[in-house]
Amino acid sequence: MASDVLKLTAQIVISHASMSELTSPELVEEIKEVYNVLASLEGEGVVPETMAPQQGEEAGVVKKPSIPLKDIVTYKHVVCLECGKKMRTLKAHIRKAHHLMPKEYFKRFDLDPKKYPLVCREYSEQRSAMAKNRRFGERGTHHKATS
Numbered sequence: 587m588a589s590d591v592l593k594l595t596a597q598i599v600i601s602h603a604s605m606s607e608l609t610s611p612e613l614v615e616e617i618k619e620v621y622n623v624l625a626s627l628e629g630e631g632v633v634p635e636t637m638a639p640q641q642g643e644e645a646g647v648v649k650k651p652s653i654p655l656k657d658i659v660t661y662k663h664v665v666c667l668e669c670g671k672k673m674r675t676l677k678a679h680i681r682k683a684h685h686l687m688p689k690e691y692f693k694r695f696d697l698d699p700k701k702y703p704l705v706c707r708e709y710s711e712q713r714s715a716m717a718k719n720r721r722f723g724e725r726g727t728h729h730k731a732t733s
């Protein structure tokens with residue numbers, strides 16, 4: 587890449603030098619100047635083109651999940667969008683492994699917590715079954731089931 591700039595610099599300086607009488611120090615200065623201009627132009631030409639899409643994503647903060655959203659919540663497990671691990675509940679995992687609170691996790695991937703819960707269906711069914719059993723057990727008391 588630098589050699590292209592160098593070649594171009596030489597061509598420009600030679601064609602310029604052939605038209606005007608430059609002393610050696612002037613020639614060196616001109617080479618430096620032309621080279622710097624070309625190098626900076628090339629830098630500007632390359633960097634924004636490849637950086638632009640990434641910058642756009644960063645600005646939105648939302649990360650694009652690599653796993654199709656329809657696959658992340660199943661009966662037996664939920665998939666962590668951060669690392670792709672499958673588990674019954676992600677609550678503890680995202681906190682320990684990725685230092686994310688559930689709220690941050692949903693925000694990070696722009697998820698709807700109602701559509702994509704952090705626990706698999708089997709787990710939440712077991713939880714609600716347990717809650718029901720507890721309510722049965724507490725029948726006769728005035729306590730409301732809290733869990």
Ligand SMILES: [Zn+2]
Pocket residue numbers: 666667668669670671679680683684
């Ligand atoms: Zn994970």
